[in-house]
Amino acid sequence: MADQIRIDSITLEDVQLRDEQGLNCEVLNGQWLHGEEEQEVAGKRHSKIGARLIARLLLYVEDHDLGEVYQDQLHYVLTLSDAEQVETLLIPDVSFVSRDRVVHDDPDKPYFIAPDLAVEITSPSNRNSDIEKKIDQYLTHGTKQVWQVYPSTKEIVVYKLNALPKTYQADNVISGGDLIPGFELVVNKIFGDK
Numbered sequence: 001m002a003d004q005i006r007i008d009s010i011t012l013e014d015v016q017l018r019d020e021q022g023l024n025c026e027v028l029n030g031q032w033l034h035g036e037e038e039q040e041v042a043g044k045r046h047s048k049i050g051a052r053l054i055a056r057l058l059l060y061v062e063d064h065d066l067g068e069v070y071q072d073q074l075h076y077v078l079t080l081s082d083a084e085q086v087e088t089l090l091i092p093d094v095s096f097v098s099r100d101r102v103v104h105d106d107p108d109k110p111y112f113i114a115p116d117l118a119v120e121i122t123s124p125s126n127r128n129s130d131i132e133k134k135i136d137q138y139l140t141h142g143t144k145q146v147w148q149v150y151p152s153t154k155e156i157v158v159y160k161l162n163a164l165p166k167t168y169q170a171d172n173v174i175s176g177g178d179l180i181p182g183f184e185l186v187v188n189k190i191f192g193d194k
Contacts, residue, residue, distance in 0.1 A: 009085040012110075015075065024073060027089040028133055030081070045151050046093075046121050052190050053094045053119055053149075060176075060183050067098040067116070075110035076118075078141040088137050093149075094119035096180065114141040116179055121149040135159050144179050154191045 010027055018025050026033040050072065058069040072093045079087040095115035097103075103111060118138045122131065131148065138146045139161045146159040156168045168174050168187045176183030 009081075009083070011085060012077070015086060015089060015110075024091055026091055026134075027086050028130075028137065030085060030087045033130060043123075046123060048192060049121050049149060049151060049190055050093050050119075052192070053185075056185060056189070057094065057096060057180075057183070061096065061180065064182070065099065066180060067096060067100075068102050070095045070097070070115075076115055077110050077112050078114055078137060080112075088141070090118070090134055090137060092118040092138075093121045098179070114138055114143045116143065117145050117147070118143050119147045119149060122151065145177075147174070149190070151191065154188070156187055156190070 010030060010032065015025070015027070054069060054071055061067055061069050072091060074095060075089055075091055076095070077086060077089050081087055089110070092115060094117075096117035097111070097113075098116045101113060101116065103113070115138075120131070120134065135146050135148065139159060144160065148157045148159065149155075150157070154169065156174060157165050158168065158174060159165045170188050172187050174185040174187065176185075
């Protein structure tokens with residue numbers, strides 16, 4: 001199971017070391033979310049969905065100069081303790097940062113803000129409790145929308161702060177709203193359906 005593993009403290013150097021070992025580990029409440037032995041390789045379905053989302057978002061965002069779209073591997077450090085210990089670090093499968101929030105410092109560093117849009121594609125090993133905690137952390141730290149993608153049911157649930165989640169299926173269309181003005185995503189296109 002994806003139980004949290006407790007250690008005394010996690011630094012940015014610890015995160016970098018795991019990255020160099022090919023272990024992309026998220027941190028919740030100052031604990032690694034996954035252990036080294038539980039690193040899951042994304043399957044074809046997961047990767048295809050991520051690629052389709054990135055393709056649609058990236059083309060639209062670039063054509064309208066709205067900001068930056070990122071694939072998985074990008075770290076968002078949402079909270080650091082006073083002693084510079086990592087408390088919350090998340091790695092969405094797809095993310096968007098609006099133009100006025102894009103950070104132009106060292107391009108190899110993580111973001112120290114939440115993305116405006118975080119997309120999480122559910123894997124078979126994900127636990128509902130971990131999914132809920134991550135959604136809560138994104139919204140608490142300023143993410144405007146979280147799209148939780150469920151490949152097995154071909155659904156996308158959109159979460160916004162202080163709003164009930166909305167489930168989109170098949171021919172439903174997700175609007176970018178104020179976040180990505182004019183953008184529309186037909187749900188079944190993401191899952192490879194005609």
